[in-house]
Amino acid sequence: MGAAPASRDVTSHGMGLAAPLALFFLVFFVAPLLQLLWLSLHNDTAALHWGLGQYLHFLTDPFSLSVLGSTLLLGAEVTAVCLLLGFPIAWLHQRVGPRLQTIIILIVLLPLLTSVVVRTFAWIVILGRQGIINATLQSLGIIDTPLKLLYTQFGVVIALAQVQMPLMTLPLITALGRIDPNLDDASCSLGAGSWRTFFRIVLPLSLPGVIAGCTLTYAAAITAFITQSLIGGGQMLFMPMYLYQQASTLQNWPFASAISIIFLLAVLAVVSVFTTLGRMSRGYGGA
């Protein structure tokens, strides 16, 4: 109560300090976004006639819808793989000595220290027809003809999962690190085995980290233009590439704008589902 005037002071200072960023945001994000919206509301490529034609076109075109669908699905698959692989790493990080902890953190961060392009080309080397996996399997005599790994959904998911893994693992490590280690012991001394302790205590308490990790991974995976197009190749089309083709190759800016607005709304919808879940689980944090 007594702190109210003081806190108002603090906020007004905060606003002043945020002004440069706000200005930057206004000029380089809000303005282009409005321009995009304005463009998307025109029926012809010259942007002379107003109308909802571009949106109608997208929403009634099975091909466009399938691109949107497979992009959202791709995000879900990558997120699931990252969660399943990332959780054990984060959990392990909690349970080992300080030296191993440093090594785990280093391994987790390593992907961030190399360029996405380099990492993606590495995956091409691994997944290609004469790549490391196929060569190994063939020399072991397990397969006769090379498996098709590159230019498949599977290949894209695996490569993206590796590229985005830190975005999942780091929030998980933070969330697990916040859990009081005594809770584990308390659960155990009350007669619970390790599985019960995991599902009733550790998992619920790490939910804020799970939600944060999923949101970040999902948003990063569906917009990962480079990895998607290099590993997916010509046959697999996802929203970022679709958008790029329309704008850059076909010069159909109004349609490209409509695609990006729809994509933006779809992503926002998914992310807001995550954040709602996160807010519901926030009650668990603290203590």
Add this chain to the structure above:
Amino acid sequence: MAEAQGGRSLVVDAVTHRYPSGALAVENINLDIKGGEIIALLGPSGCGKTTLLRIIAGFIAQTQGRIIIGDDIVDALPPNRRAVGIVFQNYALFPHLSISENVGYGLAARGVDKASRQREAQRLLELVQLPAMAERLPRQLSGGQQQRVALARALAIKPSILLLDEPFAALDKNLRLDMQIEIKRLQRVSGITTLIVTHDQEEALSMADRVAVLGHGKLEQFGTPSDVYDRPQTLFVNTFVGSSNRMPGVVVSADRTAAKIRLDAGTEIIARPAGGALAEGRRVTVCIRPEHLQFVGDETGFAGVVGMSLPLGATVVHEVTTADGSGVKVSQARVGETRALENGAAVRLALLAPSLANAFPATL
């Protein structure tokens, strides 16, 4: 008396623990605790109390020695199979579960159905006098209330041994006293063998049937509160439990029960040789509690000069510098209007009664 229905005996048999880092936390601890007893584990910070507690609970596997509960050697049992209830220093309530679910957690792990669980949780919450809190989350409770919930949660599994790690450390003085009485009452009712870790000597002396004093990982003494307070076996116990003046002196004559000692401060007193017989001429450290010294008007005792006087409620503590330059504290009951002793006043001090002092061989 419904004696100790739930309480099993606990034997700590020559337990030694060395952490992987090389720190020797406890060394050759032997405790023989009867079913239904309250034991206080008393010692300064870092002496290995928590380590010993965690070994008994099964969170740490000791390097050497055995833990025996009832007739069973439990060293091979994981914590969830030892039926040992533990209340952690920070309570460690599950923050995302309601109070009722917290208390019922152990029962859920035992496969008890939800209705019986809630009934039992309610019964226990009434026992710890928090019947209206069942639906709240832990963070909506005060520290003292959380502490009682942690106790109810530990009691729910009907443990045969109850371990409490500094259970009152976070409570203010009045609440602490309430909770001490509360736990003692619950313990009497349930008869559970209870081990309380504390570094508060008053708490140990007031609550426990027997007190185990730990110093630097070693068991210094294990006995009743009056044993520990009145008949300390080591200099460490004498100075750690209660306050004590340490006065150097030399043995004039001694047998097994009494020693005549010439204090450097300039008087002869009779002291109890605490660590066994003392040889004539041996240098000793004599411990005298402040409340066992009195000011005398005649020429007996030894001389000193009054320094600071601290009024502490029921008593006044005076600091007196003796002839050999060392300082002693004298505690005087405040009866009516005790005449204030002036700074710098010359006084004489003597023991209230013979044999209230303990003599220990001097180490240097």
